[in-house]
Amino acid sequence: MSGWDKEMKGIFDRRGRLSDKEFSRLSRQQRWIYRTPVLKSIFIANAFAMATLLLGIGSLARAIAIAAGNLARRLEARAARVRPGVPRLAETILLLVLPRRLRRSVPGDLQEQLFEDSDRWGLGRARMLYWQEVARYVLKAMGSFLRYGIVAWLLHRTSV
Amino acid sequence: MGKRDIPGAFEQAMLVAIMRLRDNAYGVPLRRELSERLGRDVSYGAIYTTLERMEQKGFVSSREGGATDQRGGRAKRYYKVEAPGRMALAAAHEATAKLWDGLPDGALA
Numbered sequence: 181m182s183g184w185d186k187e188m189k190g191i192f193d194r195r196g197r198l199s200d201k202e203f204s205r206l207s208r209q210q211r212w213i214y215r216t217p218v219l220k221s222i223f224i225a226n227a228f229a230m231a232t233l234l235l236g237i238g239s240l241a242r243a244i245a246i247a248a249g250n251l252a253r254r255l256e257a258r259a260a261r262v263r264p265g266v267p268r269l270a271e272t273i274l275l276l277v278l279p280r281r282l283r284r285s286v287p288g289d290l291q292e293q294l295f296e297d298s299d300r301w302g303l304g305r306a307r308m309l310y311w312q313e314v315a316r317y318v319l320k321a322m323g324s325f326l327r328y329g330i331v332a333w334l335l336h337r338t339s340v
Numbered sequence: 341m342g343k344r345d346i347p348g349a350f351e352q353a354m355l356v357a358i359m360r361l362r363d364n365a366y367g368v369p370l371r372r373e374l375s376e377r378l379g380r381d382v383s384y385g386a387i388y389t390t391l392e393r394m395e396q397k398g399f400v401s402s403r404e405g406g407a408t409d410q411r412g413g414r415a416k417r418y419y420k421v422e423a424p425g426r427m428a429l430a431a432a433h434e435a436t437a438k439l440w441d442g443l444p445d446g447a448l449a
Contacts, residue, residue, distance in 0.1 A: 266412070282388060288407065288414030289367030289384060295410055296368070317385040 265303050266291055270314040277321035290314070346435060347399065347428050353378060354390050355429045358400060358419050366405070366416040391419060399425030 206214060271287055278286055290313055297306035347355060357373040358365040367384060374382045394400045401422050404415040421429075 285417035
């Protein structure tokens with residue numbers, strides 16, 4: 181950018197508002213541009229374009245940072261949800277014998293218990309206790325199956 | 341109140357535990373409370389079988405509540421003692437009191 185351009189940019193960055201004293205210091209060419217609305221607009225528009233571009237880059241960078249933060253939080257939440265340790269086979273067996281209305285609360289309770297137990301006694305023992313709870317549940321389900329028959333048991337299993 | 345409506349010992353313990361836990365009466369704290377009070381390990385199978393039976397009798401009601409990441413995003417089921425449950429518990433307490441009433445001091449020694 182030449183010295184003249186810089187000077188004009190300085191003038192029009194102030195959106196063309198010049199005092200009489202400032203105007204008197206302008207050269208003939210500068211006065212001509214200042215008085216021609218189209219040319220004045222171009223200079224002002226350029227200044228705006230530059231500012232908009234800078235703001236745009238800033239906003240884009242901010243949006244990328246927010247999106248990255250959200251993605252990191254989502255991945256962290258997913259990792260917490262599928263923490264290693266829950267014996268998947270035991271959980272599947274449990275879901276097979278549970279009535280529908282308890283299919284969220286009981287596995288949730290057992291998972292919460294597993295994490296408590298693993299903090300207290302270690303993951304191996306906690307998993308063993310998880311299996312033990314599932315086995316007890318299956319035995320109870322088998323008991324009701326033997327006592328009331330398959331139809332009653334299936335009705336109970338699918339009850340809401 | 342019929343004989344079948346008087347809660348058994350485990351049902352009574354469960355009703356008391358739910359009343360003690362108030363707004364936090366779901367599986368995990370219930371198990372902890374029962375194990376501590378009864379002095380023995382209580383399984384989730386026993387807890388939920390009893391809760392279901394008592395819900396059918398109208399002693400307790402349940403609602404699904406919040407989930408946490410620690411539970412794999414699964415909802416908790418909160419239990420609350422209803423009026424028939426409180427009446428049954430009072431009847432059981434009265435029956436036990438009658439049973440012990442008049443026993444001479446030192447009879448168990």
